[in-house]
Amino acid sequence: MRPHDRYRPRPADRTGPANRPRPRTEPAPGTGRAQRAERADAARNRLAVLRATEQLLAEGGGDHVSLDRVAALAGVGKGTVFRRFGSRAGLLQALLEERSRELREAVVSGPPPLGPGAPARERLHAFLDGLGAIAEGNAVLLAAHEQACAEDKYGDPSYLFWHGHVSALLAAERPGLDADFLAHAVLATFDGDLIRHLTTPGDPRRFTRSVQEMAAAMLGPAG
Amino acid sequence: MRPHDRYRPRPADRTGPANRPRPRTEPAPGTGRAQRAERADAARNRLAVLRATEQLLAEGGGDHVSLDRVAALAGVGKGTVFRRFGSRAGLLQALLEERSRELREAVVSGPPPLGPGAPARERLHAFLDGLGAIAEGNAVLLAAHEQACAEDKYGDPSYLFWHGHVSALLAAERPGLDADFLAHAVLATFDGDLIRHLTTPGDPRRFTRSVQEMAAAMLGPAG
DNA sequence: AGCATAATCGGACCAGTAGTCCGCATCCGT
């Protein structure tokens, strides 16, 4: 039995924010040996799988993304998909992380108004603007991800990160507010099918605008 | 081929609010013949299926509700489940409708503050109180239903009914408010897994209380 | 009670999907 073949993605392949990829040359604890960089064929296949998934999503939505189809379109075996991403949910999660990585980094360490240093209210609105843009441009992926990863949404490190950020900003701007719940409520509107339902070609940012108004109502008058 | 055996639930078996069961003795259009009341064995089996579903939900959550298990526990064949409820989604939908029927009737034609005649603000809070109680008592069912019926949530007659009710009340209390979106946002918090995540034995109504505060913030100061 | 008809039944069967795994193939450092 080969542990590496247990169809658990290796830590380096897990793209969740709580499991940020470590430098590949860092010694793995306990192995006394440098960890090898991802092989060229593995890297190639990983990208092929992500691109195939995107294409299937665009063609037929989440229900069209079966792993047989992904593997066939990417030109790899099904086992390769599982080795890289662990599961169907892991695959969709990886794609969504790819799409939101920049926003996350900007929130953690970018310049104001998105990054640290801006007043809480401004920072919240900048964040909602960024997240809204991603959600509007990836509503199909968002819907598929929600369905695939429904099992423990509230334990998911990504969700916990966004939730923590929103509730911290709400609390900073309005001490005493039920920030925990309201952050959940704001994030609950980032529902792929709702966004698709509300968004028209003539008004592609309607969703984000509505979320911003909702957040403003929650915060009450500026003062 | 026998049309009645097409695994579409007969209109009488559809419990959606837009398809309220008609009296069983009413002539079916075009048949020129009185429609027969549901047979005793069919009625018995229908209840057995619903009770079996409830039990499985209670024992192991939504993932535990496979139709094989439902049929076995109810002591019926799988075909019987499909004949009665059309699909897995239809089954969960029937159970949820059963749980919310009284609220719906009270909203449509009950006394104030839930029914017509109460001021919009009061009526909204009364409604959220009722819906919150149902959701808190049925969070596992709600989560299972959401997963099973995700396909066209925003076209579902039940959802459309609740959404219409909430947005009408919001609009009546605050003309100019983005009532359509905010009604979606309020209903988005009625997420079975969120309710389970937030609810503790020591504070079973925390969720509803938080939703009420959110609605109050949306409406702004009473005037 | 008996009969005829309509309604209902069940579980074998089917297609599809997520996921598993082992003999074989390829990569990459020395």
Next chain:
DNA sequence: ACGGATGCGGACTACTGGTCCGATTATGCT
């Protein structure tokens, strides 16, 4: 070039939602 580590693929498995037709049951009428 070699050897060890890594990676591969597709046959296979288990499970699930859903289908269907010969058999059974319920019910109204005489």
